[in-house]
Amino acid sequence: MKQFFNFCAVAVFLLTMLCSCAGNPPKDERELAEKAFADAEAGKDCDRENYLAAEELLNQARAEINNKNYDKAKELFKAVKEKSDAIAKYYREHPDECMTEKDKKGNGEDDGKIKEEDITSADSSAEPSLDPTNPDMDFQVVHFEYNQYAILEEDLQKVELMAQWMMNFPERVVRIEGHADERGSNDYNLSLGEKRALEVKNKLIQAGIDGARIKIVSYGEELPIDPASNEEAWFKNRRAEFKREN
Amino acid sequence: MSVHFRLITMITVVFACLNLFAQLQVEVKDGAVAEYNMAVSPLAVLDGADAARAAEISSAVEKVLDITGYFKILDKRSFLEKPETAFNAVNFKSWLDVGANGLIKGTLKGKDDIELELAFFDVAKGKEVIKKKYSAKASLAKKSAYRFASEVIKLLTGEEMNFMFSKITFVEKKGDKYALVVTNFDGSGRKELYSTSKTILLPEWSADGQKIFFTSHEKNNPNLYSYDLKSSQIKTVSAYEGLNVSASAYPDNKTIALCLSKDGNSEIYSLDTTTNELKRLTVNSETDTAPSVSPDGQEIVFVSSRSGNPQIYKMSLSDLNKIERLTEQGNYNQDPEYSPDGKKVAFSGRDEKYQFDLFIIDLASRQISRITQNQGKNESPTFSPDSKIIGFSSNRSGKSKLFLSNVSGTRQIAVYSGEGEVLMPSWSPAETN
Numbered sequence: 001m002k003q004f005f006n007f008c009a010v011a012v013f014l015l016t017m018l019c020s021c022a023g024n025p026p027k028d029e030r031e032l033a034e035k036a037f038a039d040a041e042a043g044k045d046c047d048r049e050n051y052l053a054a055e056e057l058l059n060q061a062r063a064e065i066n067n068k069n070y071d072k073a074k075e076l077f078k079a080v081k082e083k084s085d086a087i088a089k090y091y092r093e094h095p096d097e098c099m100t101e102k103d104k105k106g107n108g109e110d111d112g113k114i115k116e117e118d119i120t121s122a123d124s125s126a127e128p129s130l131d132p133t134n135p136d137m138d139f140q141v142v143h144f145e146y147n148q149y150a151i152l153e154e155d156l157q158k159v160e161l162m163a164q165w166m167m168n169f170p171e172r173v174v175r176i177e178g179h180a181d182e183r184g185s186n187d188y189n190l191s192l193g194e195k196r197a198l199e200v201k202n203k204l205i206q207a208g209i210d211g212a213r214i215k216i217v218s219y220g221e222e223l224p225i226d227p228a229s230n231e232e233a234w235f236k237n238r239r240a241e242f243k244r245e246n
Numbered sequence: 247m248s249v250h251f252r253l254i255t256m257i258t259v260v261f262a263c264l265n266l267f268a269q270l271q272v273e274v275k276d277g278a279v280a281e282y283n284m285a286v287s288p289l290a291v292l293d294g295a296d297a298a299r300a301a302e303i304s305s306a307v308e309k310v311l312d313i314t315g316y317f318k319i320l321d322k323r324s325f326l327e328k329p330e331t332a333f334n335a336v337n338f339k340s341w342l343d344v345g346a347n348g349l350i351k352g353t354l355k356g357k358d359d360i361e362l363e364l365a366f367f368d369v370a371k372g373k374e375v376i377k378k379k380y381s382a383k384a385s386l387a388k389k390s391a392y393r394f395a396s397e398v399i400k401l402l403t404g405e406e407m408n409f410m411f412s413k414i415t416f417v418e419k420k421g422d423k424y425a426l427v428v429t430n431f432d433g434s435g436r437k438e439l440y441s442t443s444k445t446i447l448l449p450e451w452s453a454d455g456q457k458i459f460f461t462s463h464e465k466n467n468p469n470l471y472s473y474d475l476k477s478s479q480i481k482t483v484s485a486y487e488g489l490n491v492s493a494s495a496y497p498d499n500k501t502i503a504l505c506l507s508k509d510g511n512s513e514i515y516s517l518d519t520t521t522n523e524l525k526r527l528t529v530n531s532e533t534d535t536a537p538s539v540s541p542d543g544q545e546i547v548f549v550s551s552r553s554g555n556p557q558i559y560k561m562s563l564s565d566l567n568k569i570e571r572l573t574e575q576g577n578y579n580q581d582p583e584y585s586p587d588g589k590k591v592a593f594s595g596r597d598e599k600y601q602f603d604l605f606i607i608d609l610a611s612r613q614i615s616r617i618t619q620n621q622g623k624n625e626s627p628t629f630s631p632d633s634k635i636i637g638f639s640s641n642r643s644g645k646s647k648l649f650l651s652n653v654s655g656t657r658q659i660a661v662y663s664g665e666g667e668v669l670m671p672s673w674s675p676a677e678t679n
């Protein structure tokens with residue numbers, strides 16, 4: 001495929017066009033080229049190299065219009081259309097192959113740095129501990145607002161993941177430990193910690209887990225993760241933790 | 247009696263001032279609301295008596311008078327008269343010169359068996375007012391001094407005080423090490439009853455002062471235990487799944503109020519510790535906890551978040567529907583504690599600066615007075631058996647220590663500071679023997 005769109009061929013083609021000049025801006029060719037290039041975007045991951053080449057040609061063509069080299073621009077637009085059509089055609093005919101290429105290449109970002117990050121996150125072996133089919137999955141900590149026992153919205157997925165894990169390992173029993181920050185009396189915080197653990201337990205039950213497999217215990221303010229007296233520490237300390245009972 | 251009259255007048259003025267918040271603050275800072283200047287002369291040490299014991303006795307007298315907030319204790323270094331001066335040869339002018347209104351002096355004789363004489367003089371009148379002689383084992387020297395101090399207080403203020411004969415239990419926490427500790431009211435005589443890395447929480451005395459209830463995660467569930475002070479035995483009192491916390495004794499010495507969460511949420515129950523009969527007292531989907539039983543056993547005060555945030559409520563034990571909310575200001579009031587005279591409820595509340603401070607509700611007038619302000623986190627108020635002094639934990643000077651304050655908040659002193667944090671103090675009932 002890549003050979004098919006050999007860069008040399010493009011170069012020869014362009015050279016033959018060099019002598020022609022003057023006339024009107026190639027309006028039709030431009031529209032056709034831009035539309036074809038836009039259509040080719042879906043297949044850009046199949047053949048990144050040619051897609052980038054088409055983009056470069058398109059930019060050159062636009063530059064030639066500004067320079068009033070209309071014939072040159074016209075041929076460049078034609079080349080863009082040809083390249084783009086070929087990319088689109090290949091994508092239509094080999095969508096599966098394109099998927100494979102896409103996966104290999106990451107998520108299709110142009111920037112090299114971002115591509116690197118995408119590869120990392122797409123690589124499932126990087127965080128095996130959040131895989132609910134893994135019996136040794138790491139349990140995440142659920143956080144709460146001050147004096148509240150509703151699970152923070154962004155932490156609901158942690159409970160959902162836990163529910164999936166418990167579904168996958170029906171013989172396992174877990175303990176949810178509820179905690180409070182240092183503010184407030186010890187007895188009230190014991191109740192608050194328990195409310196938090198209970199809230200998480202209820203979410204698991206709603207997700208279909210047998211309540212008999214979920215124990216809860218409150219430690220109130222007794223076991224802070226961070227003993228400091230500031231917002232950051234308090235946030236860390238207001239939590240529910242999952243522990244293995246068996 | 248003019249001394250009496252003068253002090254009462256002064257006290258009335260002080261109390262009038264205390265309603266004004268700003269003035270309370272200034273006075274707490276200065277630590278000097280008291281205008282009755284008391285000189286406590288060092289004791290004369292006679293017949294081979296122990297000088298250290300003599301010093302201990304005079305400082306015990308000073309400490310007791312000081313914490314009431316009614317007296318300013320004068321600096322010994324300013325005294326002009328020698329301790330050895332005979333009782334009948336006191337030079338009152340020399341005491342007037344150092345600004346004393348009253349003078350306490352005494353003699354100590356004997357080593358193992360002591361003979362302690364203490365006298366209180368009205369300096370302005372140039373007159374001996376009380377003189378006592380105590381003969382006892384040396385170990386009872388301090389207690390003898392307390393008896394004398396309480397007589398002086400009664401004479402000058404009209405108030406009966408017995409806080410000096412009682413003990414305080416609290417939790418000392420260092421890292422993950424918890425210790426259940428008992429000391430005398432002044433933080434002396436530390437005795438460690440029990441220690442564990444599995445939490446010790448919310449200790450509370452039985453009505454007869456013979457046991458201490460506390461909660462521990464020893465078996466990975468917060469169960470309630472009792473420690474018997476005579477036998478040193480620990481027994482499980484309540485071990486339902488979930489919370490078993492916040493015991494408070496009924497006057498019958500067998501029933502306790504406590505918080506359990508076995509029914510899915512923190513509720514208050516009464517438990518007969520002899521029959522294990524359980525009765526649920528609150529029904530609410532929000533937290534109900536921290537009960538404190540009134541001295542007549544007819545009511546409890548407790549914390550409930552039924553209004554959306556923790557507030558203090560009072561409930562009749564003969565009619566569980568008779569519930570009254572006691573706190574309206576602030577949105578985080580907790581730790582309620584009935585005074586043993588049944589007239590007041592102390593609690594800790596979060597103020598506008600998000601700091602926890604101590605307050606007292608006068609149940610008859612519903613007036614709330616503030617005890618602490620701008621002095622760190624102040625929690626777990628507990629009344630002395632005479633309802634005159636409040637013990638609490640405060641981190642105003644770094645780590646949390648045991649503090650005492652008079653009920654007006656005008657005099658506050660740290661009495662115990664250990665290696666770890668001092669938390670959740672509870673004052674014993676009055677000594678019975």
